[in-house]
Amino acid sequence: MSTHAAARVAAPTRREQILREAARLFAERGFHGVGVDEIGAAVGISGPGLYRHFPGKDAMLAELLVGISERLLDGGRLRVSEDASRGDGSPEALLDALIEGHIDFALDDRPLITLHDRELDRLRDTDRKRVRRLQREYVEVWVGVVRALYPGLPENEARVTVHAVFGLLNSTPHLARPEARPGREATAALLHRLARGAFAAAVDPSRAVVVDPS
Amino acid sequence: MSTHAAARVAAPTRREQILREAARLFAERGFHGVGVDEIGAAVGISGPGLYRHFPGKDAMLAELLVGISERLLDGGRLRVSEDASRGDGSPEALLDALIEGHIDFALDDRPLITLHDRELDRLRDTDRKRVRRLQREYVEVWVGVVRALYPGLPENEARVTVHAVFGLLNSTPHLARPEARPGREATAALLHRLARGAFAAAVDPSRAVVVDPS
DNA sequence: CAGGGTCGTTAGCGCTCGTTAACCTGAGGG
DNA sequence: CCCTCAGGTTAACGAGCGCTAACGACCCTG
Numbered sequence: 348m349s350t351h352a353a354a355r356v357a358a359p360t361r362r363e364q365i366l367r368e369a370a371r372l373f374a375e376r377g378f379h380g381v382g383v384d385e386i387g388a389a390v391g392i393s394g395p396g397l398y399r400h401f402p403g404k405d406a407m408l409a410e411l412l413v414g415i416s417e418r419l420l421d422g423g424r425l426r427v428s429e430d431a432s433r434g435d436g437s438p439e440a441l442l443d444a445l446i447e448g449h450i451d452f453a454l455d456d457r458p459l460i461t462l463h464d465r466e467l468d469r470l471r472d473t474d475r476k477r478v479r480r481l482q483r484e485y486v487e488v489w490v491g492v493v494r495a496l497y498p499g500l501p502e503n504e505a506r507v508t509v510h511a512v513f514g515l516l517n518s519t520p521h522l523a524r525p526e527a528r529p530g531r532e533a534t535a536a537l538l539h540r541l542a543r544g545a546f547a548a549a550v551d552p553s554r555a556v557v558v559d560p561s
Numbered sequence: 562m563s564t565h566a567a568a569r570v571a572a573p574t575r576r577e578q579i580l581r582e583a584a585r586l587f588a589e590r591g592f593h594g595v596g597v598d599e600i601g602a603a604v605g606i607s608g609p610g611l612y613r614h615f616p617g618k619d620a621m622l623a624e625l626l627v628g629i630s631e632r633l634l635d636g637g638r639l640r641v642s643e644d645a646s647r648g649d650g651s652p653e654a655l656l657d658a659l660i661e662g663h664i665d666f667a668l669d670d671r672p673l674i675t676l677h678d679r680e681l682d683r684l685r686d687t688d689r690k691r692v693r694r695l696q697r698e699y700v701e702v703w704v705g706v707v708r709a710l711y712p713g714l715p716e717n718e719a720r721v722t723v724h725a726v727f728g729l730l731n732s733t734p735h736l737a738r739p740e741a742r743p744g745r746e747a748t749a750a751l752l753h754r755l756a757r758g759a760f761a762a763a764v765d766p767s768r769a770v771v772v773d774p775s
Numbered sequence: 776c777a778g779g780g781t782c783g784t785t786a787g788c789g790c791t792c793g794t795t796a797a798c799c800t801g802a803g804g805g
Numbered sequence: 806c807c808c809t810c811a812g813g814t815t816a817a818c819g820a821g822c823g824c825t826a827a828c829g830a831c832c833c834t835g
Contacts (some may be wrong), residue, residue, distance in 0.1 A: 361812085376682060379593030382792065392813065395794070399812050404793065464735055465679055468590060479737065504751055507742050511732045511755050518728030519721070521678055523693065528721050537718055541725050541759040548758020549751065575782085597823065609824070610783055618823065 362400050364390045366414075369407045374458035374520075378408055378469045408466060409474040415459045416481035422448045423488040438496035445489060446542045449516050450535050457520040464517065486510070497550040508549040512542050576614050578604045580628075583621045588672035588734075592622055592683045622680060623688040629673045630695035636662045637702040652710035659703060660756045663730050664749050671734040678731065700724070711764050722763040726756050 359367070368389035372381040383404055384394040401407050426444040430436040453460050467478060489509045494500060500508070516538055519528075528534055573581070582603035586595040597618055598608040615621050640658040644650035667674050681692060703723045708714060714722070730752055733742075742748055 377591055377593060377680075379591060380683065383794085384792090393815090395796095395815085396813055398794075466591075469594065483737070501743075503741060503743055504747075507733070507736070507748060507751060508755060510736055511729045511752060514728040514730075514732030514735070515725045515759065516728075518725045521728070522721070522724055523697070527717060529715075529717055533718075534721060536765075537721060537763065538725060540762045540765065541722060544758040544760075544762020545729065545755040546758075548754045548761070593822095596821080606783065607785090609785085609826095612824070613782055 361390070365397060365400055366407065366411060370411050370458040370462060373408065373411070373466060374461040378466045405469075405471060408462075409470055411459065411462060412467065412470060412478045413474065413481070415456075415463050416478050416485070419449070419452065420481050420485045420488070422452070423485055427488060427492065438492060442492050442496055442546070443539070443543075445492060446512075446516070446539050447535075449513070450538050453516050453519055453538075454531060454535060460517050461520045486513075493546060493549075497546070500550045504549065508546065512545055515541055515545060575604070579611060579614055580621065580625060584625050584672040584676060587622065587625070587680060588675040592618075592680045619683075619685060619688075622676075623684055625673065625676060626681065626684060626692045627688065627695070629670075629677050630692050630699070633663070633666065634695050634699045634702070636666070637699055641702060641706065652706060655706050656710055656760070657753070657757075659706060660726075660730070660753050661749075663727070664752050667730050667733055667752075668745060668749060674731050675734045700727075707760060707763075711760070714764050718763065722760065726759050729755055729759060 365386065369381075369386050372385060372389065375381075383397055386404075386407070387393045387395075387397050397404075397407075401410075423445060426448060427441065430441040430444065467475060470478065486506065486509055489512075490502065490505045493505050493509060494502065497505070519525075519534065519538070522528060529537065579600065583595075583600050586600060586603060589595075597611055600618075600621070601607045601609075601611050611618075611621075615624075637659060640662060641655065644655040644658065677696075681689060684692065700720065700723055703726075704716065704719045707719050707723060708716065711719075733739075733748065733752070736742060743751065
């Protein structure tokens with residue numbers, strides 16, 4: 348998480364610029380809805396100049412999607428291993444850490460989150476399989492933690508629940524007016540509560556009713 | 562003009578066939594990723610024959626998105642008015658009814674749900690504004706019910722929560738292997754629990770204004 | 776049987792898109 | 806001073822797209 352800020356010290360290379368703008372444009376208008384000339388214009392060069400950096404338009408999307416999926420999976424695995432290496436690791440705290448990490452990603456890299464579940468089918472077979480595998484492994488990391496916390500939850504229900512919580516956490520990019528929502532930290536805290544509430548309700552319906560906290 | 566009555570029960574009309582297949586294809590490969598020839602082939606005619614039924618490819622997408630949005634909004638409003646006309650209407654039961662209706666939609670019309678939040682930006686300005694308005698009104702229906710049930714929840718947090726729950730309920734189309742999840746009714750019940758759990762958790766426990774459960 | 780409407784067909788036009796080809800320029804090294 | 810090479814440029818090509826034009830088969834109805 349602190350590494351994220353540190354990596355931004357140096358000026359972004361041209362490749363990174365291109366990927367950044369391509370992600371934004373793809374998220375806004377869809378992969379097929381953006382032309383290479385537009386991507387070039389967004390970074391100050393024009394059209395075919397992109398081919399000095401990428402073998403083709405497909406390759407940009409592929410690199411974006413593989414990158415996202417790897418970052419998510421690596422982050423998830425890192426948190427699991429941190430929790431395991433810490434003596435007092437608890438499933439509760441670990442699930443919170445996973446949720447926290449995913450929320451950071453959803454709030455800070457909105458175009459990528461959008462692309463991640465929207466443009467997967469535009470990839471060539473080999474890339475799509477690779478991304479699918481990374482996504483599946485990321486889900487399995489969550490499923491493992493959720494089932495450690497709620498042993499009574501059947502595996503297929505846990506998987507559906509994890510998918511549903513992803514949908515919940517990834518919902519912010521779809522908000523029409525981003526200025527109409529609470530600040531970043533308040534939104535993050537709210538999403539975190541919602542996710543925990545959903546997980547709690549997955550196993551125990553009685554927790555789905557509001558109770559007096561006092 | 563053909564007979565209206567005959568089309569009610571009998572085989573779907575050609576227009577409906579086209580819309581159905583177009584929805585499936587658009588959801589699978591994106592609006593720009595599907596050609597008119599493919600849509601035609603999917604209903605047994607070929608290419609330009611579609612123009613006997615629609616003025617253009619855009620019009621198919623527009624009719625699909627407007628139709629979805631209207632169906633959702635009408636369903637929501639219907640349930641609210643039913644609840645109001647029933648003497649014993651309670652926000653609890655009303656929210657359950659809204660959730661139920663949305664789940665039915667998400668499970669039974671998966672391509673439409675996918676299109677609904679994915680291809681909106683491919684519409685012409687006038688159609689897009691119309692769909693946006695319908696979607697916004699649908700959200701407001703939910704927000705009203707949620708705030709009636711949880712008066713302590715601020716309006717902007719309620720709105721984010723409703724969006725998040727939509728993301729949760731709409732997550733099933735993204736499941737890679739639909740056969741790996743529980744049956745329809747079990748999935749519906751699970752999603753219902755998750756949604757209720759998320760709403761219950763929306764109210765920050767430390768700030769909760771608790772309504773008398775009598 | 777004539778005539779029109781409906782619902783198709785095929786051919787092809789015009790445009791846009793991703794990509795390639797050929798050329799240019801400025802910086803660094805021997 | 807020349808050569809190389811990275812990183813651009815513009816021109817243009819070929820494919821694929823949405824859509825139109827022109828035509829035809831079929832089914833009514835009078």
